[in-house]
Amino acid sequence: MTSPRSSLQLYSVREQLTDLDGTLARIAALGVRNVEPFSIFDRTMEMIPALQRHGLTAPSGHAPFLSDEIEYQGNLVALPPLGVTLQAARALGVEVLVDPLVPASRWQTADEIARTADRLNAAAAQAANAGLRVGYHNHSFEFHHRVGDTTAYEHFVSLLDPRVALEVDVYWAATAAQDVPALLRRLGDRVFALHLKDGTVDRDPFATPEGYVAEELDLHPLGEGSLDLSAILEAAPAERLDVIEFDHVRGDVFAAIESSLAYLEESVSATS
Numbered sequence: 001m002t003s004p005r006s007s008l009q010l011y012s013v014r015e016q017l018t019d020l021d022g023t024l025a026r027i028a029a030l031g032v033r034n035v036e037p038f039s040i041f042d043r044t045m046e047m048i049p050a051l052q053r054h055g056l057t058a059p060s061g062h063a064p065f066l067s068d069e070i071e072y073q074g075n076l077v078a079l080p081p082l083g084v085t086l087q088a089a090r091a092l093g094v095e096v097l098v099d100p101l102v103p104a105s106r107w108q109t110a111d112e113i114a115r116t117a118d119r120l121n122a123a124a125a126q127a128a129n130a131g132l133r134v135g136y137h138n139h140s141f142e143f144h145h146r147v148g149d150t151t152a153y154e155h156f157v158s159l160l161d162p163r164v165a166l167e168v169d170v171y172w173a174a175t176a177a178q179d180v181p182a183l184l185r186r187l188g189d190r191v192f193a194l195h196l197k198d199g200t201v202d203r204d205p206f207a208t209p210e211g212y213v214a215e216e217l218d219l220h221p222l223g224e225g226s227l228d229l230s231a232i233l234e235a236a237p238a239e240r241l242d243v244i245e246f247d248h249v250r251g252d253v254f255a256a257i258e259s260s261l262a263y264l265e266e267s268v269s270a271t272s
Helices: 020-029 044-053 082-092 110-129 152-158 170-175 180-190 229-235 253-271
Strands: 005-009 060-062 069-072 075-078 096-099 133-137 165-169 191-196 241-244
Touching: 005 253, 020 044, 020 253, 044 082, 082 096, 082 110, 096 165, 096 191, 110 133, 110 152, 133 191, 152 180, 165 170, 165 180, 170 180, 170 191, 180 191, 180 229, 191 229, 229 253, 241 253
Parallel strands: 005 241, 060 096, 096 133, 133 165, 165 191, 191 241
Antiparallel strands: 069 075
């Protein structure tokens, strides 16, 4: 078995990144070797040399390229052309550029889903010319609606160019009441990465009037929550990126990262 690579979604330490060098040094000291920027446009020119100084690489990175604009702090912000986004990704050394979220309103009808798939397929062709791949990261709302006898998410996947990669957030899939190991087996080698977080799965915040609030999630280090991570990891492709992420965690986030890394190392050792 080829051992999966582990990575850390930098959103986990977004508050600590005010001290960029200190935070990267600290996670590198824990044994992190790969990171996933949550916005490739966030301090890009600082991030490139900082990653190099601390022996870190960014095989994947997030940027919203499947929308023309996003809402940020109550304002609509226009997004740059895909070519500019791909250029920033290449500068960071990113191999797979992932759109982290297409709004829930665009997952309700077959026509809307098809338009998003068409846009992602076009991005895959453009990215290939730049030596990159593109992909999509799910939340729970992609599973809320159905097209025929399948979820909106899996219908979406059926429309995608084979070059498009999938980054499956296992916690959000579980929150949407999916059998995550079965989902991963159906998706097969389309899955290039897992977003791994663990915790209590008792409600879907994207299906409640209150909505998503990171601080209200009951997340724990990997192996200490209610997800069957052993079955999830076993069902995933052997060659993948395991991305640790904490939207929020009580206590010391660095201790939670260290514990999660140890869990993944133990899991890989047990199956190799």
